[in-house]
Amino acid sequence: MPPTLQWNANRFERTARSVMWTLTAHGAQDQLTAPLPLEDASGIRQLYAYWSSQPLVHRIDLGELDTHITERFITLTELPAPGRSADLLRPPEGARWVRRHFRFTEGALALATPDDVRTHHAWLTGDRRGPAPHGAADAWGVAALMEVPGYLRWFGDALNRAPSPRPPGGPDNLRLLEVTLTRYARPISFASLPS
Numbered sequence: 114m115p116p117t118l119q120w121n122a123n124r125f126e127r128t129a130r131s132v133m134w135t136l137t138a139h140g141a142q143d144q145l146t147a148p149l150p151l152e153d154a155s156g157i158r159q160l161y162a163y164w165s166s167q168p169l170v171h172r173i174d175l176g177e178l179d180t181h182i183t184e185r186f187i188t189l190t191e192l193p194a195p196g197r198s199a200d201l202l203r204p205p206e207g208a209r210w211v212r213r214h215f216r217f218t219e220g221a222l223a224l225a226t227p228d229d230v231r232t233h234h235a236w237l238t239g240d241r242r243g244p245a246p247h248g249a250a251d252a253w254g255v256a257a258l259m260e261v262p263g264y265l266r267w268f269g270d271a272l273n274r275a276p277s278p279r280p281p282g283g284p285d286n287l288r289l290l291e292v293t294l295t296r297y298a299r300p301i302s303f304a305s306l307p308s
Contacts, residue, residue, distance in 0.1 A: 126185035132177060134306065138164040139172040150178055154306045161303055175306070179297040184290045187215075189234060191291075192227035199227050209298045218288040230289065237287060 134157040135148035146164070151157055157175065164170050192215075193199055204211045214223045215230045217237060224230045 126183055128184075129182040131180045131182065133180075134301075135176040135178060136160045136164065137174045137176075138167070138170045139174070140169050141171050145170060148174075148176060154308075157306060158303075175301050175303060177299055177301045177305075179299075181295040181297070183293045183295075187289055187291045189231065189289060192230060195228055195231070197227065199225075205295060207297055209296045211296075212294045214292050216290050216292060218286075218290070223292075234287070234289075 133150040133152050134154055135150050136146065136157050137148045138145040145167075151160075161173060161175070164173055199213050199215070214225050215227070216223055217230075217233065219237060224233055
C-alpha cells in the first residue's frame with residue numbers, strides 16, 4: 114500500500130511512514146536466506162512457518178524496517194552551492210540511513226544532487242530539445258525509493274508520462290520539493306508481528 118502523505122500546513126511539508134519486515138534464516142555455520150523486505154506481515158509469517166520447519170535452520174532473525182518520508186517545498190536559492198553535495202551528514206539517532214533527493218512537481222521523479230536540479234530546471238523551463246538531462250534516475254536514489262512500498266507508484270504514472278511542452282501554468286507554477294527518506298531498523302520477535 115502506498116504511503117499516505119499528510120500535510121503539515123504550518124511547516125509546508127508532507128510526511129508519510131512505511132513499514133516492512135524481513136526474515137533471515139541461519140544454518141549451523143552460515144546464512145541460508147537473504148533478508149528480502151516484504152510489505153505484508155502475513156508473508157513473513159508464512160516464511161517463518163516454512164523456515165522454522167526446515168531441519169538445517171538453527172536460528173531465524175526477524176526485522177522491522179520503518180521508513181519515514183518527508184517532502185517540503187524549497188526554492189532553487191535554498192539548494193547548496195554548485196558542486197556541493199546535498200547529503201545529510203549524520204542520520205538521526207537510531208536511524209540506519211538517510212537519503213535525500215529532489216523532485217519538481219513536473220518532470221523527473223528523483224534528482225540526486227543540487228546540480229542535477231539546476232540542470233533539470235533549465236531543461237524544464239527552456240525549449241526542451243532533446244531528452245531530459247542525465248541524473249534523474251541515479252543508482253542510490255532509485256534503489257532507495259524501490260525499497261519503500263508504493264513510493265514509485267505514489268506519483269501515479271510519472272515515470273511513463275511524456276513531459277508536457279511546458280509546466281502547466283508556465284514556469285512560475287513549477288515547484289521544487291526536497292524529499293528525505295529516513296530508515297530505521299530493529300530486530301523483532303515473531304510475537305510482535307502485526308496480525
